[in-house]
Amino acid sequence: MAEPSSLEQVLIRELRRWRELRGLTAQQLADRTQGQLSRQAISKIENASRRVTLDEFACLAVALDVPPLALLVPLDGSQVAVTPGLSVSAMDLVVWFEGKSQPGQPLPTVGFIRAAAPLRNYGLISETLTQATAQERSAYRSQAGGDESAAEEAFRMRDVKVQAAALLIETLIDVGVQPPAVARRWVDQMIATGWLERPEYVPVIEPTDDEGEDDGGSDQED
Known part of the structure; x- marks a missing residue:
């Protein structure tokens, strides 16, 4: 070998x-x-x-x-x-x-888990909001096709994803970790629904005049 x-x-x-x-x-x-x-x-x-x-x-x-x-x-x-x-x-x-396991240990130590959790949550927040965007796009496509039932379900799933992202953000704040920047539209929704209790800790990505927001533009189809 x-x-x-x-x-x-x-x-x-x-x-x-x-x-x-x-x-x-x-x-x-x-x-x-x-x-x-x-x-x-x-x-x-x-x-x-x-x-x-x-x-x-x-x-x-x-x-x-x-x-x-x-x-x-x-x-x-x-x-x-x-x-x-x-x-x-x-x-x-x-x-x-990726913070999912620890070399040389049958199970990760408590210290390793605590150090890895914020790093994993960073990735999960981005992934979850990307999924929320996909659900929203699906909802608009369903509306355009006249399928209101499918649109309603897609909007519901979008909200589930946004709420999950808000929970992950709050978890980071709890341990003193700066959350990642989030598109303005998602932050506004989190605040309006009460899912995000400490928005002052979240950096906001503002939309520009000539492009939609990352993980934020509704991309509604005509």
Whole structure:
């Protein structure tokens, strides 16, 4: 069995692999970093003669058009050494980064669960409001087609999703975590229904004149 790779070794391999998959030369990738990394720097990284800062890591993920995890997770079935005495599979690495499990523990510790909960709630809030938007669009399509019963059900499901998002936001506030920014229309609905008790803690995304709100525009169809 092959020796486990360090995260740094995985990053070096995946950086080169994704660059080649994108059909980019080192110079073309450097150009995509908008001056943060030169061709020489990228070549040195791929040759393991230069380390990568966190800022550069994020920049490379953007330049390669990949999720950051794609540069840290080996897709060749190899193990990753996260400590000198602990190696994990690619899947274990992903769920650890997502806060869903803890390497080397049959069950996550209380401290891990408490630290992971706000991170998971951030993602759930975005996902839930995206689902609310989809339900609302479905309701408008049903109205346009004359199916009021289906429209009513879709609006009901939209409200269920918005209420769930409000509960998640309140949970973050309870533990002193800044909630993510939410579209004005959803915040207004949460306030009007009483689902959001502390709106002063929620950053609001205001609609612009020339575009609808993310997770907020009704996108009503003619």
